[in-house]
Every structure is written in structure tokens, then in C-alpha cells.
Amino acid sequence: MLSPLDLIFGLFSLDIGIDLGTANTLVYVRGKGIVINEPSFVAVEKRSGRPQEVGARAKEMWSKNPKDIMIVRPLRDGVISDFEITQAMLDHLIRKAHEHLWVQIPRPRVVIGIPSGVTEVEKRAVYDAALNAGARQVFLIEEPVAAAIGAGLPVTETRGSMVVDIGGGTTEIAIFSLGGIVISRSIRVAGDEMDEDIVQYMRTKHNLLIGEPTAERVKIDVGSAHPLPQERTATVKGRNLITGLPTAVEISSIEMRDALSGSIDILMDTVKQALDDTPPELVADLMESGICLAGGGSQLKGLADRVQDEVNIRAYIAEDPMTCVARGSGRVLEDYNNLRRLLVGIERGSTWH
Ligand code: ADP
Numbered sequence: 276m277l278s279p280l281d282l283i284f285g286l287f288s289l290d291i292g293i294d295l296g297t298a299n300t301l302v303y304v305r306g307k308g309i310v311i312n313e314p315s316f317v318a319v320e321k322r323s324g325r326p327q328e329v330g331a332r333a334k335e336m337w338s339k340n341p342k343d344i345m346i347v348r349p350l351r352d353g354v355i356s357d358f359e360i361t362q363a364m365l366d367h368l369i370r371k372a373h374e375h376l377w378v379q380i381p382r383p384r385v386v387i388g389i390p391s392g393v394t395e396v397e398k399r400a401v402y403d404a405a406l407n408a409g410a411r412q413v414f415l416i417e418e419p420v421a422a423a424i425g426a427g428l429p430v431t432e433t434r435g436s437m438v439v440d441i442g443g444g445t446t447e448i449a450i451f452s453l454g455g456i457v458i459s460r461s462i463r464v465a466g467d468e469m470d471e472d473i474v475q476y477m478r479t480k481h482n483l484l485i486g487e488p489t490a491e492r493v494k495i496d497v498g499s500a501h502p503l504p505q506e507r508t509a510t511v512k513g514r515n516l517i518t519g520l521p522t523a524v525e526i527s528s529i530e531m532r533d534a535l536s537g538s539i540d541i542l543m544d545t546v547k548q549a550l551d552d553t554p555p556e557l558v559a560d561l562m563e564s565g566i567c568l569a570g571g572g573s574q575l576k577g578l579a580d581r582v583q584d585e586v587n588i589r590a591y592i593a594e595d596p597m598t599c600v601a602r603g604s605g606r607v608l609e610d611y612n613n614l615r616r617l618l619v620g621i622e623r624g625s626t627w628h
């Protein structure tokens with residue numbers, strides 16, 4: 276039953292989609308688009324354990340290395356453990372989303388993308404934190420489902436489709452058919468692991484010590500998963516492990532394929548296994564529709580070609596791959612009747628049935 280209050284809220288409803296990613300947190304406001312895009316960092320005061328700053332400002336503090344502040348990346352491994360920190364992040368995000376509005380609409384409806392495979396306790400923590408942060412209604416959706424909706428895949432239709440969302444901490448694969456998920460896989464191999472591969476490679480092959488931020492830049496610049504039409508080179512600066520002196524090393528995209536092979540092989544195996552478990556009729560559908568890649572990691576050079584080569588199905592990168600989850604989460608409320616069955620249930624006190 277709709278109460279008069281609901282009708283009034285309905286008129287001035289604020290619907291937001293939140294992507295709590297391991298690397299980046301995004302907020303999509305219906306009718307406005309992406310209004311927040313910040314790194315998933317929280318600065319916590321060591322003594323009190325209280326969150327002080329969230330997002331880009333927390334990341335800035337991180338580089339300055341303050342001694343009474345601890346920097347937490349609460350979602351790094353795709354799980355949210357600390358309730359207070361999750362709460363602080365959601366408070367910050369919902370308040371900031373309001374700053375983008377002309378009219379102050381008090382209590383938004385919120386759809387939050389969470390990694391698939393989170394525990395009941397974690398789901399509950401996110402759900403409660405969002406309610407405490409002032410949401411009127413809270414819905415949870417698994418990230419690959421949100422990514423697929425954001426990428427425009429026909430998830431409510433009979434015909435099959437497939438998404439591979441490669442983030443910082445996790446890669447999530449989902450195959451859809453008959454309006455639901457048929458196969459899903461989640462592994463903790465994604466962008467961060469690639470950065471670690473590069474750190475290791477530089478250390479063992481070039482005696483060069485580099486940090487993760489440098490490794491990430493190298494990955495974005497010359498990282499590759501497949502021979503490129505034009506191979507690239509970059510200069511990597513670090514500390515020589517033997518002499519202890521600052522040193523610069525030239526490195527190519529060809530070498531980077533070797534460096535990244537550990538992570539990329541695992542990724543390819545997981546894609547293949549998911550397809551192996553897929554009923555043949557559905558594989559035939561996927562040969563038509565292709566495999567959609569989303570998330571920041573999907574932009575690794577040559578990755579789509581590599582997938583295509585390995586599984587013999589066309590692979591392509593979604594439009595604006597880093598915002599798919601946030602946009603997809605936001606869209607759920609626009610097409611609620613069709614998409615509600617793809618939402619995640621909460622055991623007690625659920626707002627959907
Ligand atoms: P999450 O959903 O986990 O927050 P994102 O989808 O925001 O993750 O993707 C972040 C990851 O994408 C990081 O590991 C980052 O290094 C990687 N990334 C971003 N751009 C590129 C690029 N052009 N090439 C390769 N990796 C990239």
C-alpha cells in the first residue's frame with residue numbers, strides 16, 4: 276500500500292546508485308548522471324578509530340603519510356568488514372550526492388552494488404549502514420549484474436549474454452539467460468594483482484624496486500595481454516636493489532606480457548571454465564552477442580583480443596567501462612518491476628519481497 280507520504284516522496288524522489296568498488300567509489304544520480312567518482316579510501320584517526328576523511332581527500336593524506344592517521348581501503352579485497360567505516364563512506368556519499376541538487380530531497384532510495392560472494396553479515400552491514408546514512412529504501416545488487424545492466428546487456432531477456440567485470444580487487448563473471456544469472460564466478464585476481472606482478476617482475480628481472488603506484492602507471496601505459504599493432508616502451512624509475520641507487524629502466528609492452536602472464540592466465544582460465552559450465556544452447560547465444568568486458572581492468576591493452584583468441588567468441592569493451600556498475604545500479608529503480616528479481620535479498624527487515 277502506498278501512503279500519502281510515499282506519493283509525495285514519489286514526486287520528488289531521489290534515486291541514487293552507488294558502486295562500492297575496491298578501487299573507486301562512484302555515485303550515479305537519476306537524471307544527473309555520475310556525480311561522484313573517488314578512490315575507495317578512508318582516513319581513520321588512530322587513537323579514536325574514527326573516520327576523518329573519505330575518498331580523494333583521504334588518498335591525498337595517504338601520500339603525505341601522517342603519523343596519527345591510518346589509511347584504510349575498506350573494499351580492497353572485495354569485502355566490507357568495518358561497519359563504522361562503511362557507514363562513514365555512505366554518509367559522505369549520500370551527503371555529497373545532495374550537493375548536486377537544486378532542491379534538497381530528504382531521503383533517497385539507494386541501490387548499492389556489492390561484490391558477489393559477500394557474506395550475509397557483510398550484506399547486512401552495508402544495508403544497515405545505508406539506512407543509518409539516511410536512505411529511505413535500500414536495495415543491494417551484485418556488481419556483475421549492475422555492470423551488465425549499465426553496459427546495456429539484455430539481462431531480462433531469454434537470450435544469453437555475458438559480462439566480465441575486472442576491477443581492482445576482484446574480477447566477476449556472470450552469464451545471463453531467461454532473465455536471471457545462470458553462471459557466476461568471482462576471483463581475487465584483477466588490477467591490483469597485475470600491479471603486484473609488475474613489482475615482482477621488475478625486482479627479479481631488473482633488480483629494480485618500485486612501489487605499487489608506479490607499477491599501476493606502467494600497467495596503464497605499456498601493460499598488454501596480447502601482441503599490439505604497435506608495441507610500446509616506457510621508462511620505469513626505481514631503486515636498484517644491488518647498488519641502492521636511483522635507476523631508470525626501459526621496458527616494453529612485449530616484456531609486460533611476460534610480467535602479467537600469471538594474472539592474465541588465471542583470468543583466461545576462469546573465463547574458459549565459466550564457458551565450459553555453460554549449456555551449449557547458451558554458448559550459441561554468446562557467439563552471437565559476444566562477451567562484454569567492463570571495469571577499469573578491461574582497458575588493459577589487448578585484453579579483448581586475448582579473450583577473443585582464447586575462447587573464439589567476440590569480446591568487446593563496454594562503453595565507459597568504469598561507470599557501468601554505478602549507472603546499472605541507478606537504472607534498477609527506473610525499471611524496477613523488470614529488474615527487481617535480479618536484486619539481492621536481505622534476510623530480515625528487507626524492503627523488497
Ligand atoms: P573497482 O570496481 O574494484 O573499484 P575499477 O573498475 O574502478 O575497480 O578499476 C580499477 C582498476 O582498473 C585498477 O586496478 C586500475 O589500475 C585499472 N585500470 C584503470 N585504467 C586502466 C587501463 N587503462 N589499463 C589497465 N588497467 C586500468
Ligand code: MG
Binds near residue numbers: 297441443600
Ligand atoms: Mg567494480
